[in-house]
Amino acid sequence: MESERWKRIEALFHRAADLAADERAALLDRECGSDRELRREVELLLANDAAGDDAFSRVETRTRTAGEDPMLGRTLGVYALTERLGAGGMGVVYRARRADGLFEQEVAIKLIRAERATEWMLRRFEFERRTLAALQHPSIARLYDGGTTDEGCPYLVMELVRGETIDRYAESQRLPLAARLRLFAQVCRAVHYAHQNLVVHCDLKPANILIDERGQPRLLDFGIARLLEEEPDEATPDAPRTLARVLTPEYASPEQLAGGAVTTALDVYSLGVVLYELLTGRRPFQSDSRSPADWERLIRERTPERPSTRVFRADSAREPGAIAATFKSTPAGLKRALRGDLDRIVLMALRKEPERRYASAQELADDLERHLAGQPVRARADSIVYVAWKFVRRNRVAVAAGVAVLAALLYGLFSARRSERLAEAEAAHARMEADSFQSISDFLMDAFLPAQPSQDAAWQAHAQKLIVAHAERVHRQYARNDHVRANLLDTLGRVCMRLDLLDDAHRLLGEAAEIRERAFGRDSLEYAISLRGQGQFAYQVGEFERAVELLTEALQVNRAAGPNRHAEVDSVANDLAACLRNLGRDDDAEALHREALALRRADDDGSLPVAESLNNLAIVHQGRGELELAITELREALAIRGGIFGDAHPLTLQTLSNLAATLWRKGERDEAGLAMRRAEAGYRALGGDGEEGLGSVLSSLATMHLAVGDVAAAAPALEEGLALQTKRLGPEHPEVSRTLSKLALLYHAEKRDDRARECWEEVLRIRRGPDIPPALLAEGLHGYGVFLSDVGECERAIPSFEEALALLRAQASGDPLAPARAEYVLGLCLARVGRPDAAREHLTEAARLYDATPGAPAAERERVQRNLDELAAPVDR
Amino acid sequence: MPDFTRMLRSAQAGDAEAARELAASLYDELRELARREMAGERSDHTLQPTALVNEAYLRLVGGKDATFSDRDSFFAAAATAIRRVLVDHARKRARDKRGGGFARVPLEGFDVAEPLEDEDLLALDDALAALADFDATKARIVELRFFAGLSVEEVGKVLGASESTVRREWRVARAWLRARMDGSRGE
Secondary structure, eight states: OOHHHHHHHHHHHHHHHTSOHHHHHHHHHHHHTTOHHHHHHHHHHHHTSSOOSSHHHHHHHHHHHHHOOTTTTOEETTEEEEEEEEEETTEEEEEEEEOSSSSOOEEEEEEEOOTTOOHHHHHHHHHHHHHHHTOOOTTBOOEEEEEEOTTSOEEEEEEOOOEEEHHHHHHHTTOOHHHHHHHHHHHHHHHHHHHHTTOOOSOOOGGGEEEETTSOEEEOOTTGGGGGOOOOOTTOTTSOOBOSOOSOGGGOOHHHHTTOBOOHHHHHHHHHHHHHHHHHSSOSOOOSOOOHHHHHHHHHHOOOOOHHHHTTSOOSSOOHHHHHHTTTSOHHHHHHHHTTHHHHHHHHHTOSSGGGSOSSHHHHHHHHHHHHTTOOOSOOOOOHHHHHHHHHHHHHHHHHTOSOOHHHHHHHHHTHHHHHHHHHHHHHTTTOOHHHHHHHHHHHHHHHSOSSOOSOHHHHHHHHHHHHHHHHHHHHHTTTOHHHHHHHHHHHHHHHHHTTOHHHHHHHHHHHHHHHHHHHOTTSHHHHHHHHHHHHHHHHTTOHHHHHHHHHHHHHHHHHTOGGGHHHHHHHHHHHHHHHHHTTOHHHHHHHHHHHHHHHHHHOTTSHHHHHHHHHHHHHHHHTTOHHHHHHHHHHHHHHHHHHHOSSSHHHHHHHHHHHHHHHHHTOHHHHHHHHHHHHHHHHHHGGGGHHHHHHHHHHHHHHHHHTTOHHHHHHHHHHHHHHHHHHHOTTOHHHHHHHHHHHHHHHHTTOHHHHHHHHHHHHHHHTSTTOOHHHHHHHHHHHHHHHHHTTOHHHHHHHHHHHHHHHHHSOOSSTTHHHHHHHHHHHHHHHTTOHHHHHHHHHHHHHHHHHSTTOOHHHHHHHHHHHHHHHSOTTO | OOOHHHHHHHHHTTOHHHHHHHHHHHHHHHHHHHHHHHHTTOSSOOOOHHHHHHHHHHHHTOSTTOOHHHHHHHHHHHHHHHHHHHHHHHHHHHHHHHHSOOOOOOOOSSSSOOOOOHHHHHHHHHHHHHHHHHOHHHHHHHHHHHHSOOOHHHHHHHHTOOHHHHHHHHHHHHHHHHHHHHHHHHO
């Protein structure tokens, strides 16, 4: 780059960088003038002024945090800091050497990160420090001293423990299970000692549990997390103290994540997580999120998988064989050793409710030792009733909370839930009924998979890898059990379908179908399940004819199976009806929906399936113009879905926006507007998963505003809707062009014609793309032409209309009046540019088309006539 | 071991030969340090540039008679050397990865400073080279900040510029690099 130019760019960057958006734009307008390249360069720099998750910012945080360390070489008290050992949520740890020469001693110094060390904090710190210094236990690293730096940051001088963290130690030493348990029991006893001295650790994790060279555990950082607590609320000084922040969400208990009171039970939970990790090589929950809120939701909603099944499962990173080898065992041997007592012990430590965990770390240690001694343990599995109650409650929570973190959900499907399912399958495969399995897996998918597949390619690739690996295992593990193998492959196939992994879905569903056909015959219900799955797949990829074929066969098999199989008949009928409607066979669709609805009502009148049927039936009725009927159905469906899910759920919102649109069509504008606003609020509450829905609702709202002439309200709605649509669907999507065309109309109405022109140009650019129906392009050309003639550019409008007309003549549009209107506007333009003969020709054609179209609005026909009459009038008028 | 303090002072005094010698020796020293670091107990197989530079300084120069200006010159010289060590290291790992057989252990928790990703580092190296083509000062500032861990004030001293100038330059450099590295990732 030339240096003059670069100086110019830099200077502009500095001038613009700290301005508000509008001032910035004005400055750039002024300074860049027609030099678009200059402006682009400056804007690019401005856009990159703030850090984000980009490569540079990553390097920045990873080098400079460790880099600008003015502390090295400094002396604190009698200690000189010699090396930085690590940095964490609460500060930096240094290795330090005694500098007064009295004797040779190395210590660890933890410098607490305190941006605002208040007087209160420092007093508090001093108090805690004395308490901690009193802890004297062979397994707890000593706290020697503490103080405050010249800058006012508190620091702690601690015993420097040399050793390996407990997880790495167990792995590198290839400690067998029993040795791990004994070691861990020692850890528990040390924690218990601290608890008796009224010190809660609050941040137990492997990194804080070192094993020294003699193989003894040494616990670090006792009670230090608490030094960061904030000043108590003055209003309620006696309220139980809570943790200001969670340092390590992976090991934190639900109540700690929720900011609950500090009790010894939270250490017991963290010990449970560490134990889980020692026994399985993995933590009970995984998430990339570091937000305590995300973790809390994850942990609240999910049950940890039993260690004995967890060790048997392949992860992306580690094979069961490799993990078992670190125990000097095999996966099967490890599984046997963990099953039963140890599963129960770990899960008891990990219970959500503090009062249902072990009452103390000591009790946990006792139970581990009882197990080692072959005595019965105290830990009891949750009762079936309790599990069932929790399951219902948990799922209600999940449902009410809407769609939770995507990755967590997928993980949920593949870990905890899946293990229960596999256990069930193993235990009961001989007598398990096909439909019950199916309904469980449907339920699980509903509960755990997002309503919309992820837009994140990396995530999808990860999901795909997981699924393919699971499918391979299913083939291996259930090679001799056709029933279970087919069920599991089928479920995986449907998961793929939900995640838009179409190739894998096709393959897995096909494999399941093949097994079922061969093992159970074409008349079996098992095979019918596969037919239905494949039918749904065909529907999803738009092969409606094929879908109808498959689903019709599935329906026949189900009907033949007799009255006790109604549950499946109604679902297949529902799917088939949806396909038929897409083929325009509305009558057949209606009959099937009605049949399904009747079956479902007989089963449970207020159920979600009833709502589904009502919603779908309403779509058929709405399409036929039977608005009254459709509205009644939608209202009932909404009452059911809203009652069960609340507003912020994709299904409720689907029905709600259907209702709003139908009301609007019927002319119930006020109520339609209210319903649409409610849908808007619902989608907003859904966050990222609601973006697509929000985009289309905003677009509808804008139409409503425009229809009542409220241009000012329409613009922001459309602009936001456009941004969302572009993000979700990509800039080339026809829906984006629809919104753009509305926006163009609106800008024009607001006299912002430059913007309007840009919008129209973009509309046409998109619609000239591949796979866009010609009618849509014609519509765009028409709109652009009207705009041009409105701003006095009739000459340029004419070719636009002509092109639209050519397209409309070549292929009928959805709107029978489109050609008539195009002829009319073209005629008008021609008249304005002084070509009366051509104008007359097109107006005459418009009149003919209006006359030929039944139900054409009389006003429009009259408009044409008026213009024809004017043209016929004497020129000198 | 070469006499670093002497080399430093000669380089400071404007001796180009000493500066070259210093840079070459530093590269060797840092690479050796890095190798030891890697062979040690760190399981993440990544290098922290500033930790290395700090250690090198303490070992090589940080004796009793070192002055503050020694320290500045040392870090200034070390910045380039450590950048080369890290980039060579990352390139080698990229080759190893392609060759297969390199399993990376993910780092858990965050009690250890996060590792530098090879890909990010190599992208930065390319972008810095491009920046240096038309604005060497800014590239140098970034190098000093990142690879020697110098503060804005220290960078100012090394380059003989005021703190506010360094800050302004740094801001532009950062934005330019972000834009550049972002773009290069998509290609």
